[in-house]
Amino acid sequence: MADESVLTPQSRDFPRWYQDVVAKAEMADNGPVRGTMVIRPYGYAIWERMQAALDARIKATGAKNAYFPLFIPESYLAREAEHVEGFSPELAVVTHAGGEQLAEPIVVRPTSETVIGEFMAKWIQSYRDLPLLLNQWANVVRWELRPRLFLRSSEFLWQEGHTAHASYADAAAYARRIHLEVYNDFLAKVLAVPCLLGIKPPSERFAGAINTTTAEAMMKDGKALQMATSHELGQNFARAFDIFFQNEAGQAELAHTTSWGASTRMVGGLIMAHGDDRGLVVPPEAAPVQVVVVTVRDSDDLIQTAGDLVGRLDAAGLRAELDRGRGSFGRRVTDWEIKGVPLRVEVGPRDLAEGRVTLVRRDTAEKFAVALDEVSTRARELLAASQRDLFDAALARREANTADVTSVDEALEATQNGFARLAWDLVNGEGEATLKKGAVTVRCLQRADGTIPDSESEPNLVAFVAKSY
């Protein structure tokens, strides 16, 4: 059994590895309806950590949480031409309810720009009502043809922010702020996932937006995953839903709106950004269980000591859990590794005889002999180091797998196992179509210095292209 790995190795079949991890770490199951997903307690606990970290950051920008209905009149979608065109193919529509056919079909929300726009129009009268900064945590439904757990499910959980502003500049600045202070900060510090920040080319833009800013991460197979996006909607939705306000001069003006979202897809990103052949690797900040204290045997003295340690770790503000030693040691250790718990404390007879325990890092597998009364301190240090190292390793990996190229053909070659970086001018137009035939798309555009452009028509932009999920 020892030579047979628990999971399909990443190098042999990455998608299979992903499915194995999701199943064996007890993250999620397929739902009975095609494309739906059951999020299991461990997967949901990770999502709750993400929610809490994002929610705090969102609130720090001044946005307030609200809740809008799941059902949207079909006619709402049609009010914004690009929006309806973009979403129509993936809508779930309710035509019957209460035993009768409905006069107007009801759409299950794929996103909430439209309903929220309707109410923004109602609530905004004056420039004094602006900016209006809303966020909601909700489920949405998009009937995708290629579902994959967490990455693309028919129904998924997310937060969607929707704001209205008095000026273009204010809206653009807020969308940018969300991108940096909420999304990128969260992705880097909590998920330990380095992201390329940039704008989407028009072909990849949100339906109805005038500009879309994205955070793109590299997965361990070299493919890209869009982790979060924030959109400048200009006055498109304001026009469609009559979001007018009176300015200081008493004249009616159309508001400028934004929307921005991050979803349970990030859980999939977390798995594929850090996971290895032994399973999930959860960064400490995102981990529901940061430290598991495992007894080597099922004996009273060991359990006693282990229980005391859990108490001390708890008191030190760490999320710790006790494994009481039922079943074989190897089995239990393997299970915790599959779940990616960042730090393991092993309590065995040999340890106790020497008045110490063994700490093991999940990410590096390094072992440390630590005196009993130093466990909390050392645990805190090792968790911090793990959090840092995971980010650094992911960044190094991305850089090592990003090639600078000077033609579309070279880009197609380079994106077999990573990202390619080339001048946007080489890709814009014909080049994008050629790339697409090789399943390669433009993930984002940056300025030469790596900053986020205001528009794709700025000169000398750099395009990052890759295969993606």
Add this chain to the structure above:
RNA sequence: CGGGCUGUGGCUUAGUUUGGUCUAGAGCGCUCGGCUGGGGGCCGAGAGAUCGGGAGUUCAAAUCUCCCCAGCCCGACCA
């Protein structure tokens, strides 16, 4: 929607080509008991399958025929 393929205990699967030896076998998982325990440990005893559904051919169908259903892969599609 076009092309290809697959449905056998919870999971992975053997058996289907050539109908009978299948009263459907195994591994993992699960239950019970015991020994264990520093990396999926060992022994023993169990539970669990109308072979995707229906119809047909036949003395006899997991196996052949037809219809239906579900799923997978490729394509198209995918803010």
